[in-house]
Amino acid sequence: MTTTIDEFARTFTEESGYLDYGRVGPISATALAETLGQYEILAKARFGSIGRMQAEDQRVRDAVSALTRFPSDQVVFQPTASIGLMHAAFGLTGGEVLLSAAEFPSITYAAVRASQAMRVVTPTWLETDHQRVTPARIREQLTPNTTAVMVSLVDSRTGYLADIDGIRQVIGDRLLIVDAIQGFGVVDAPFEVADIVVSGGQKWTRAGWGTGFLAASERAIEHLTPVFSGWTGADLDGSWDEVGEPSNSTRAFSISNPDPIAQARFAAALEDIAAVGVPAISTAIGDGVERVFELADEYAIPVASSRNAAERAGMVVLEPLPEQLTALSASLFNHGITASIRATNVRLSVHAGTTEETFDMLRGAFTSYASAS
Incomplete structure (x- = not known):
């Protein structure tokens, strides 16, 4: 509509x-109404209603897909953008990740903690143009060992909107990881040029805390190791009798069943955005x-x-x-x-x-x- x-x-x-x-x-009026309605369903627990709440997972992935242009089966719900960034950083399998030390801490902490724990990737600190992460500065500081670049779509300190299309052009086939939280839903960005896009829903989409997503390109799914992958991230169709390997899909970056009410709230907010454009x-x-x-x-x-x-x-x-x-x-x-x-x-x-x-x-x-x- x-x-x-x-x-x-x-x-x-x-x-x-x-x-x-x-x-x-x-929180928007639409997201609030959705939340109240979903909690009413949970409170009444009419026969069959709880099971039907699981459909909110597909709904929210469809809503994210409509705004990012990533296929819905390459989207996984996350409770925060920070957790999505941790999944991405810990999944890197080697080399150097180029990023600015002035980025919001969700990015810098993800890169450093992954380096400290996994010891396979090294953060390399980008010298920025007055805190602006630009394609030119990235081009100057790329090395043969650079395997990934992490950047905010919109810098939280300066409000600067990064040229992620330009960044893609200068980094070639290296992985591009974008924290979109300060622009998702309000900036018509070419998200499809990125390999990983994460966002939370508590800022510009007005969906409240506990909402977010990770969207991954096919190349990212192929190259990242899902370090934190729980039972919902395995292809075992619910079997409890063995521990399966992580799925060969974005679903591997799932740890447990998500909050379906948070998913519904996020989906409702995103559907509002898609309706107006x-x-x-x-x-x-x-x-x-x-x-x-x-x-x-x-x-x-x-x-x-x-x-x-x-x-x-x-x-x-x-x-x-x-x-x-x-x-x-x-x-x-x-x-x-x-x-x-x-x-x-x-x-x-x-x-x-x-x-x-x-x-x-x-x-x-x-x-x-x-x-x-």
């Missing part, structure tokens, strides 16, 4: 002033980001994130002078603006459902800040 961007915006029920989707996206959502977010730029410029607040539409998603990083950061943070707080306050900057995250009242509140905060400064 196709919906409009205005209909999609009505699934946002959070109070005005919320600009922190890069940290957590308040990622390009429409991306356009609406882009318009909101431009409005934040205009307000920041009006009140002479320096913007550290890229203004180039090809290099950004939904996050705007403001970086006032160090002595003015406290005043800006206090003004945002006093005007009811929820944002991520860091040691040197403020990160605002705009979504397709950000309201006029929220922009008015942001203007009020900037006015107070300018007066105090």
Whole structure:
């Protein structure tokens, strides 16, 4: 069913002033309704109803497939993006993995812990272009021993949107592992060029915690070793009498039965996104980001994130002078603006459902800040 961007915006029920989707996206009205309905089924436990909840696994894999363009049988549900990254990093079978030390810790910890435990892969730290992971910098630092590259689709510190198509072109047949959590559902990225794509559903897709996925290319399935592979990842059709080998599919990256209610919640949120279309959502977010730029410029607040539409998603990083950061943070707080306050900057995250009242509140905060400064 196709919906409009205005209909999609009505699934946002959070109070005005919320600009922190890069940290957590308040659960959508659709995902909330799905959760309540599923818990009602679990509470009643009518004959046959519990068994039918297992169908949510195929539903959520179909929903992920529609947005990533990976076949649904190459998708496996994960409770977090971090667990998906651990599966990918521990599955690497040798060589060097190239990544930035400035990546979100889910990536760096996965690479280092895999190196420490398995002793078959070595993290190599990329020298970035002002924390931006670019194809040019990767090309300069590739070596014959580089077997994989790990990168965030959207950098959580700078809001920079990585050119994963360009990265694919420069790395050739090396494995490309993408943490998509800061852009999945709102950036129309060419996910199909990656070998591994992971994401969680608690941020921009607004599906709440405990939701996520790992999607793998056929080449990744062939080359990665499923180190953490439980009984649900074996091709034994439920037999308990032997321990089988991991499946020759993405299902091998499964440890136990997933939470079907979390799967239903995630699927419902993704179905909403597919109904309106990622390009429409991306356009609406882009318009909101431009409005934040205009307000920041009006009140002479320096913007550290890229203004180039090809290099950004939904996050705007403001970086006032160090002595003015406290005043800006206090003004945002006093005007009811929820944002991520860091040691040197403020990160605002705009979504397709950000309201006029929220922009008015942001203007009020900037006015107070300018007066105090």
